[in-house]
């Protein structure tokens with residue numbers, strides 16, 4: 301029975317490991333998606349910065365165009381004096397005022413153009429930074445994605461090994477015991493077996509196991525279950541000392557056993 305129990309312990313270990321690896325594998329796509337988030341944020345920021353840069357550039361062009369038009373309007377106005385369109389002093393005074401206003405407007409356009417030129421320069425720098433950041437984040441994501449997807453191979457390999465190991469172990473466990481194990485496994489979240497601590501408590505439900513049962517479990521002559529959580533019990537405390545018979549008198553061994561049962 302000791303051997304059967306050892307196989308069950310190995311089987312539970314392999315079953316739990318198999319579930320853990322399968323879960324890890326299942327989660328890979330969502331981990332890739334999670335890793336993609338910073339990249340999407342960096343790309344969105346780069347795109348917004350680019351839009352602002354382009355908009356500012358268009359404003360600057362429009363402003364340059366307005367300045368050229370204003371220059372033209374001023375020279376057209378000034379041409380009036382040489383073309384002899386102005387006859388009277390009053391007309392001349394009005395003309396001077398018109399030129400002055402047109403020049404004032406030109407000055408305003410020039411000021412606005414200077415501001416826009418600074419803005420375009422600033423946005424250009426921001427865009428270069430945003431582009432560099434997006435590229436860096438993309439490289440990081442590509443490496444992370446490759447790492448995650450690359451781990452599938454190793455997981456598959458270990459899973460295949462576990463499948464073989466589990467099949468071999470299942471074949472080596474008595475059918476009725478295997479059925480009990482499977483039933484418990486289903487109802488106990490994969491933990492069909494529970495160890496008994498050095499202090500005599502069940503490691504799964506933390507309750508104290510009766511000393512008589514602890515002694516039975518140590519001897520491992522029959523399958524014992526926890527009266528509280530019903531899991532199959534095994535000894536997980538210090539290794540049970542098999543005292544070589546020739547070196548110690550028989551009664552000493554008996555005393556030790558008796559001491560165990562009264563623990």
Ligand SMILES: [Zn+2]
Pocket residue numbers: 494502503504505506507526527528529530531
């Ligand atoms: Zn228990």
